[in-house]
Amino acid sequence: MQKEVSHHKxxxxxxxxxxxxxxxxxxxxxxIGGALKFNSTQMTYLVSIDIFMCGLATxxxxxxxxxxxxxxxxxxxxxxxxxxxxxxxxxxxxxxTMYGAIIVAGIFVFCVAGWFSKxxxxxxxxxxxxxxxxxxxxxxxVAFQNLGGGNAAAKNxxxxxxxxxxxxxxxxxxxxxxxxxxFLKSIAVLIGLVVGxxxxxxMGMVSLTPVSQAxxxxxxxxxxxxxxxxxxxxxxxMIIIALVSMVESTGVFFAIGDLLNKDITEEDLKKGYRAEGxxxxxxxxxxxxxxxxxxxxxxxxxxxxxxxxxxxxxxxxFLMTMGLLPKIGAVVTIIPDSVLxxxxxxxxxxxxxxxxxxxxxxxxxxxxxxxxxxISIGLGLGVTVYPQIFQNLPETIQLFxxxxxxxxSLSATILNLVLNTRKQNILS
Numbered sequence: 001m002q003k004e005v006s007h008h009k010x011x012x013x014x015x016x017x018x019x020x021x022x023x024x025x026x027x028x029x030x031x032i033g034g035a036l037k038f039n040s041t042q043m044t045y046l047v048s049i050d051i052f053m054c055g056l057a058t059x060x061x062x063x064x065x066x067x068x069x070x071x072x073x074x075x076x077x078x079x080x081x082x083x084x085x086x087x088x089x090x091x092x093x094x095x096x097t098m099y100g101a102i103i104v105a106g107i108f109v110f111c112v113a114g115w116f117s118k119x120x121x122x123x124x125x126x127x128x129x130x131x132x133x134x135x136x137x138x139x140x141x142v143a144f145q146n147l148g149g150g151n152a153a154a155k156n157x158x159x160x161x162x163x164x165x166x167x168x169x170x171x172x173x174x175x176x177x178x179x180x181x182x183f184l185k186s187i188a189v190l191i192g193l194v195v196g197x198x199x200x201x202x203m204g205m206v207s208l209t210p211v212s213q214a215x216x217x218x219x220x221x222x223x224x225x226x227x228x229x230x231x232x233x234x235x236x237x238m239i240i241i242a243l244v245s246m247v248e249s250t251g252v253f254f255a256i257g258d259l260l261n262k263d264i265t266e267e268d269l270k271k272g273y274r275a276e277g278x279x280x281x282x283x284x285x286x287x288x289x290x291x292x293x294x295x296x297x298x299x300x301x302x303x304x305x306x307x308x309x310x311x312x313x314x315x316x317x318f319l320m321t322m323g324l325l326p327k328i329g330a331v332v333t334i335i336p337d338s339v340l341x342x343x344x345x346x347x348x349x350x351x352x353x354x355x356x357x358x359x360x361x362x363x364x365x366x367x368x369x370x371x372x373x374x375i376s377i378g379l380g381l382g383v384t385v386y387p388q389i390f391q392n393l394p395e396t397i398q399l400f401x402x403x404x405x406x407x408x409s410l411s412a413t414i415l416n417l418v419l420n421t422r423k424q425n426i427l428s
Contacts, residue, residue, distance in 0.1 A: 033046045036090045057275075076293055079292040086289070097234050100231070105235065129362060134404060137352045143341050170345055197334070217326075220323075228284060250269065252293045253268065
């Protein structure tokens with residue numbers, strides 16, 4: 001049983017969780033809004049209300065009840081895998097068609113949650129350990145991209161200033177983790193982000209312009225861009241993306257269950273999926289995006305050693321407040337990409353290590369288990385590095401196969417069924 005921390009310490013830990021996921025949360029509205037040529041007013045609404053909805057979606061998971069909510073210390077944010085399909089729908093049809101598809105996908109997730117939760121039997125330790133390892137490893141390129149400056153195509157990518165601030169952030173986190181004790185150790189990532197940003201500011205890398213330009217107050221508005229429209233191919237596309245997100249969330253649920261020494265049951269999975277479905281429906285109604293459980297924060301739970309829900313409640317509250325007060329929310333955006341990348345590098349590798357720890361409990365003398373692990377990690381990382389390998393396949397199939405986590409999950413599940421289940425049946 002985890003000991004609860006005081007409210008002021010929980011608030012600081014909650015801020016740390018917010019900073020860990022913030023760049024991923026605002027990336028989706030920035031990418032989609034830019035692709036669809038939104039003006040500054042529309043973009044302000046999109047970013048601020050998206051942040052608000054991240055907090056609301058997180059609360060839906062935290063408040064466990066008889067119908068929905070997994071009740072684990074999880075944070076929800078925008079599903080990054082939804083970016084390309086949403087841009088495609090918005091450009092080919094209309095913005096309202098995009099939001100109609102999100103609503104339909106959310107209803108689909110809620111309705112199939114009970115059936116989908118029965119896949120638990122397909123996730124023994126050899127599968128979950130492999131999946132969690134790939135989740136961590138597949139996120140490392142994202143960390144390095146941010147560490148280099150955020151845009152790999154930019155001329156200043158890998159600029160010495162980016163490398164210095166990024167690796168100093170890593171060094172600070174390592175130093176605090178190695179030498180500090182108690183609460184100070186549990187906020188190592190937060191300290192790394194703050195000190196890294198101050199150093200970056202001294203090097204002229206921080207601008208306060210986003211804060212001065214942001215408005216003070218903004219409320220969520222139902223159907224801000226118009227009444228949703230429904231088109232079958234768009235709805236089917238977003239249902240496929242929702243299935244991809246459910247597979248990814250399954251890995252995150254099992255990773256947190258392992259951290260908490262808690263068995264994740266079918267009932268837990270069902271309520272977790274339902275909460276994500278409801279969050280997606282709200283995303284469509286208030287014209288934001290689909291929401292899914294973020295894997296970024298799993299590594300932070302491991303690093304901080306604080307695995308209770310109280311800091312996550314604070315994080316959700318902060319997100320909702322920042323969504324209503326865009327000027328406050330803009331303060332977080334001044335953190336340079338390189339500093340965020342340094343913190344991400346530490347957190348994402350911790351997720352991979354958590355998966356490796358799970359695999360140590362698997363019978364590695366069994367060659368079939370080794371094949372399941374090796375092939376699945378290889379496929380997952382290969383697709384993560386070169387998703388364009390499937391570019392000549394139909395677009396619907398690409399939506400599935402271009403996600404390394406999904407490929408790894410499918411590979412590990414199928415290989416385990418073929419190799420291990422078949423062997424057990426033969427021996428019996």
